[in-house]
Amino acid sequence: MLAKQIYDVVIVGSGPGGVAAAIEAKKAGADDVLIIERDTELGGILLQCIHNGFGLELLKEDLPGPGYAQHFIEEMLSLHVEVLLNTMVMDITPQRHLFLSSKEHGYVEIEARSIVLAMGCRERTRAQIRIPGYRPNGIYTAGTAQRWVNVEGYMPGKEVVILGSGDIGMIMARRLTFEGAHVERVLEIQSYLSGLSRNLVQCLQDYDIPLQLNHTIKRILGKNRVEAIEAVQVDEKWNFVPGTEEIIPCDTLLLSVGLIPENELSRKAGVKLDPITSGPYVDETFQTNVPGIFAAGNVVHVYDLVDWVSEAGFSAGKSAAKYAIALRNAEARYTPLVAGKNVRYVVPHKLDKSTLEAEDVRLQMRVTRPIEQPVWVEVHDGENLITRKAERYVRPGEMVTVVLKTKNYADVAKASKLTIDINPR
Amino acid sequence: MAEEVNFICTACPQGCALTVLMENGEVLGVTGNSCKKGLDYANAETSDPRRMVATTVKIRNGFHPLLPVYTERPVPKPMIPQVLAEIRKVELEAPVVMKTVVLENVLGTGINVLASRSMPAKK
C-alpha cells in the first residue's frame, strides 16, 4: 500500500519538471512528497534524448539527456521523496483528490494539500497536419522513432524523409545516419528553421543532409508500406507551386511538426488553459486558476532548454510546499469532533483549539438509540478521558449537551481528534 | 587575400552567427559572437573542428537492451565514423554505473567513452 492517504505535495510526471518540483518541495519543508510516473522508470522524455547539450546552464556540464535526468533523480531520492512507478493519474478533482490506476496497487484514491502538474508534452501527429494518401506503415513521429532507436533497439527503416525542421527531427536525422540509415531530406513548410540553428549545423550540415525550406508533402505513395513521398514547393500562403513536384523514394517518413502540452488531466481538474500555449494560465508562482494546483515544465509551454524546465520545476515545487504547509497549519488549529458509541452526530463538527483557551465550549448531540438507565457522556482523545458528564438516561428525541471547560484546554490541544461515547454507568 | 567565413557557433544553444576573417588558415578576427566561448569555437572550428558523439551500445541482462554512451570531450569531426565503428564493438553486462568508462582512449584520441546513465540489471 501507499505510505499515506493524504500527502503534502503530489507531483504528476517524473520528467525534469516534476523531479525539480519534488526536490524543492522537500527543501521548502513539505513532509510527505509523492511523485507519480506512468512509465517503468523515472526521468521522462530525457531518457530517450541520448544526445549531448543538456545542463550547460544549471550544471555547467555538457551532459546527455539520461545523465542530466539521473543527476536530479539521485538528488530527489536522497531527500526521501516517495516514488510510485507504473501508475497513471486518471483524474484529479478541484478539491485535489487524485484517482490513480497502478500496476501494483490497482485503483487508488489519494488526497493532496497541493499538486504539481508536470505531464510534459506530446508530439503532433499526421492527423493534426492532414497529409492525404493511404495510411501505409512507415510513418512515425520523430519521438516514437527516437524511443525505438535509443531505448528499445530497433530501426524504423533505411531510406528516410523527415517532415518538419523541429529539433527532434534534426536530431533523429543524425542519429539514424549514425545507425546506417540514409536520410534523404528534411522538408520544412515555413520559410525558416523551426528548431535551433545549432542542430542545423551539427545534425544536418555535418552529414550533408539537405534541408528544403518552403517545401511540404503533397502525397504519400505506397499501400502497405511507404514507397515514396511527393514533395512540393509552397508559396507564402502555403499553396502548392505547380511544376515543382518531386517524387522521393523512401521507406520511412518521420514527422517532426511540433509539440503540444499534455493537458487532458488539467482540464478535468478545472484548470483553465491558454489557447495560445495550450497550457494552463499560471501566476508567477506557477499556480493555476485552481488554488493549490501548480504546473511546471512543458505542460505549461514548450521549452527549448531543459535547464529552464528544471528552474520552472524548482519554483513550482517551492510554491506548492508553501501552500501545503499553510493548509496543514490551518488544519492543525482545528480538532475534529467525532460521533462515537451511540452518538449519531455532534455539533460543532470541529473545534478551533484557541477558542477553548479563552472560553468554555458547549457540544450538543443526539443519540442513536435510547438507553433507559444511568449513562456517562464521555469525551476522550482515543486513549485518555478528557471530561465526562452523568445523565439518568438518553433518548433520541432529547438533545444531549456536554461542556468542554477552559481547564480541559491542555488535554484538547494535544489531541488529534475528540470522540464522544455514551456508555452505561 | 583575407576571406570571410560564416558559420553558426554550436558551443551553446544560443547559436550565434559568427563571421570569421581568415588569411592563409589564420584567424584574423571574429564578429557575431556573444561570449568568449564563441571566440574559442571559431578558432577550433577553422583549424580542428570537433563534435561530441553520443550513441548506444549493447548491454546484456540490462533493464533496457541498450546503454546510451557519449564521448567525454568532443572528438575530431573527420573521425566520427571510425569512432562510431569502434564504439559499436563494445558489449557490456548490466549493471553499469553512470560515467563508467566503457571504452578507453578511443582510437588514440585520449578521449574516453562514458556511460550516459546507470543501467540496472533486469529483475
Ligand SMILES: Cc1cc2nc3c(=O)[nH]c(=O)nc-3n(C[C@H](O)[C@H](O)[C@H](O)COP(=O)(O)OP(=O)(O)OC[C@H]3O[C@@H](n4cnc5c(N)ncnc54)[C@H](O)[C@@H]3O)c2cc1C
Ligand atoms: C520526443 C521528444 C523529444 C524531445 N527532445 C528534446 C531534446 O532533445 N532536448 C530538449 O531540450 N528537449 C527535448 N524535448 C522537450 C522535452 O520534453 C523537455 O525539454 C523536457 O523533457 C520537459 O520536461 P517535463 O518534465 O516538462 O516533461 P517530460 O520529460 O515529458 O515528463 C513528463 C512525464 O510525465 C509522465 N506523465 C504524463 N502524464 C501522466 C499521467 N497522467 N500519470 C502519470 N505520469 C504521467 C510521462 O510519462 C513523463 O515521464 C523533447 C520532447 C519530446 C516529446
Ligand code: SF4
Ligand atoms: S558565441 Fe557564446 S553565446 Fe553565442 S553560441 Fe557561441 S557560446 Fe553561445
